[in-house]
Amino acid sequence: MPPPPVVVQTAPVAQDQDCRGEESCDIPAGRDSGLQVTDGTVRRTGKTSLPEGGPSSITSEDLKDNSPGKTPKTTIYDKDGLNLRWYFQGGVNLVSETNLFWDFASVYAPGAKFNSDQDWVELYIKPGLGFDKTMANGNVLYGKLSGVGSKTLGRDAFDAKDQGAVTLEEGYLGFKTTNHPFDFDVSLGPRELQLGSGMLIANGGTSGFERGALKFGPRKAWKQAAIGRIYNGRRTFTGYFIEPRELKSNNGHNQLAGADFRYDSAGGDYIGFTYINVLRSNSPYIRAAPGGLGEPTIIPDGRDKTNAVNLYFRSIGYEGAFRNWFVTGDLAYEWNNRVDMSAWAGRAQLGYRFTETTWTPTLTGTVKVFSGDDPTTPKLERFDPLYYEGSPGAWASGSKSSMVFINSNLRVLEIAFAVHPSKKDALTLRYGRIDADKLASPIQFGQATRLVSTPSGFNLIAGVTKRHLSDDLFLEYNHIFGPDVFLTAGVSASFPGAGIKASFPGTAPVWTGAFVNVVVNY
Numbered sequence: 001m002p003p004p005p006v007v008v009q010t011a012p013v014a015q016d017q018d019c020r021g022e023e024s025c026d027i028p029a030g031r032d033s034g035l036q037v038t039d040g041t042v043r044r045t046g047k048t049s050l051p052e053g054g055p056s057s058i059t060s061e062d063l064k065d066n067s068p069g070k071t072p073k074t075t076i077y078d079k080d081g082l083n084l085r086w087y088f089q090g091g092v093n094l095v096s097e098t099n100l101f102w103d104f105a106s107v108y109a110p111g112a113k114f115n116s117d118q119d120w121v122e123l124y125i126k127p128g129l130g131f132d133k134t135m136a137n138g139n140v141l142y143g144k145l146s147g148v149g150s151k152t153l154g155r156d157a158f159d160a161k162d163q164g165a166v167t168l169e170e171g172y173l174g175f176k177t178t179n180h181p182f183d184f185d186v187s188l189g190p191r192e193l194q195l196g197s198g199m200l201i202a203n204g205g206t207s208g209f210e211r212g213a214l215k216f217g218p219r220k221a222w223k224q225a226a227i228g229r230i231y232n233g234r235r236t237f238t239g240y241f242i243e244p245r246e247l248k249s250n251n252g253h254n255q256l257a258g259a260d261f262r263y264d265s266a267g268g269d270y271i272g273f274t275y276i277n278v279l280r281s282n283s284p285y286i287r288a289a290p291g292g293l294g295e296p297t298i299i300p301d302g303r304d305k306t307n308a309v310n311l312y313f314r315s316i317g318y319e320g321a322f323r324n325w326f327v328t329g330d331l332a333y334e335w336n337n338r339v340d341m342s343a344w345a346g347r348a349q350l351g352y353r354f355t356e357t358t359w360t361p362t363l364t365g366t367v368k369v370f371s372g373d374d375p376t377t378p379k380l381e382r383f384d385p386l387y388y389e390g391s392p393g394a395w396a397s398g399s400k401s402s403m404v405f406i407n408s409n410l411r412v413l414e415i416a417f418a419v420h421p422s423k424k425d426a427l428t429l430r431y432g433r434i435d436a437d438k439l440a441s442p443i444q445f446g447q448a449t450r451l452v453s454t455p456s457g458f459n460l461i462a463g464v465t466k467r468h469l470s471d472d473l474f475l476e477y478n479h480i481f482g483p484d485v486f487l488t489a490g491v492s493a494s495f496p497g498a499g500i501k502a503s504f505p506g507t508a509p510v511w512t513g514a515f516v517n518v519v520v521n522y
Contacts, residue, residue, distance in 0.1 A: 124150040170189070172189030173188060197312050197395075282304070299339055326350075346368070413432070433471050485520050
């Protein structure tokens with residue numbers, strides 16, 4: 001039986017302004033974020049993105065060195081257009097879980113002696129070196145080399161004990177032009193890449209299991225990446241080839257390629273379109289049993305040759321009746337003629353920020369749908385979430401439940417309420433109701449799952465007979481000690497719904513958990 005996927009938290013990425021014609025401003029996220037143009041010289045000032053288990057309320061603005069004329073503390077050498085700097089990120093995470101996976105192990109695998117109450121510690125470091133060389137004509141040669149060392153002390157939620165590993169993170173060289181009507185930027189080598197809102201392409205590296213740091217999830221870069229971008233004003237065209245850094249114990253040998261077109265407005269609005277083609281994959285798909293009766297069918301190499309398109313947008317109101325409102329939308333369609341696949345997913349999000357109220361509260365409502373395989377048709381309709389961003393504020397479905405249900409065969413309603421008691425403190429309360437899209441259709445199967453049994457004994461691969469799966473509550477606190485140090489703490493609970501209760505003889509318990517971590521980021 002496959003274990004649940006690992007879905008943890010991350011920091012959202014804010015969109016920056018365009019820097020054409022400005023004396024000093026940040027290059028938008030698509031423009032090799034971390035480079036800054038000051039007095040005609042391009043400098044690398046951005047920091048490494050925060051780990052998935054870090055603070056979800058921290059934006060890219062909190063990670064920048066915004067001190068004009070001051071040499072960043074991480075600078076090693078800065079002369080004649082050559083800038084050399086060091087990077088360092090690290091963290092400690094204390095995690096406690098009770099009634100893991102609603103204690104299904106006590107019913108379905110009592111002989112495995114799986115402990116549904118676990119406490120463990122996660123550690124990681126991510127050191128690196130980067131450089132950029134600004135030439136006389138303004139063109140820039142740049143690169144970065146970094147690695148990740150991670151370790152779990154104790155036994156985590158998936159029964160991995162005292163695991164850890166050291167892996168390469170980023171190792172790329174790039175070249176970009178500046179100050180032209182059409183500029184281009186090309187890079188080759190392992191690096192991070194997120195397209196759109198992170199619905200399908202975001203997390204290129206896997207943590208947990210034999211690599212340790214399950215919840216932290218410090219690995220984000222793709223194992224191989226060739227990325228080319230063309231800029232024209234606020235329009236960005238991206239072409240890419242990527243290969244995820246998969247686990248040796250669960251390697252699907254995936255390779256993907258495609259393109260993305262995006263337009264960013266000066267106010268932070270954007271709209272874009274992504275195309276994805278899976279060039280190669282050994283990752284299997286699963287098809288519901290005819291009529292939902294019997295065992296599902298495993299399709300070997302099912303993901304191979306899958307295609308996907310994703311339309312995404314965000315709009316923020318700044319004046320009139322729409323002031324302080326924001327809306328986000330995503331729509332994706334997938335097809336694979338080789339396995340007769342046709343699947344879709346979508347998200348609609350509406351929010352309002354009370355800017356005139358103490359603590360500036362923000363209220364957000366989100367509806368997400370990920371198609372499931374209809375057991376009454378011969379076609380495969382089960383959505384493949386690929387490599388989505390797993391933050392509760394992004395694409396995780398629930399808090400606890402997101403460790404079990406990946407973004408496939410789900411209907412999700414989420415409500416979030418956030419306040420900022422001070423510039424350094426944030427509190428966010430999230431509620432999520434998770435339902436099955438199709439009954440008697442596979443649920444627990446996909447990203448980060450395996451075709452092997454697990455000590456938890458938890459298996460919903462064949463689906464449920466009642467739609468309501470769970471109700472999740474998650475309270476998160478973030479504190480910024482300074483531009484380089486962040487504290488995150490959270491408590492969460494998952495209340496089993498009718499679908500889970502029907503699969504559990506007797507009374508299914510509430511699954512609870514808590515964590516606290518500190519991250520340093522230079």
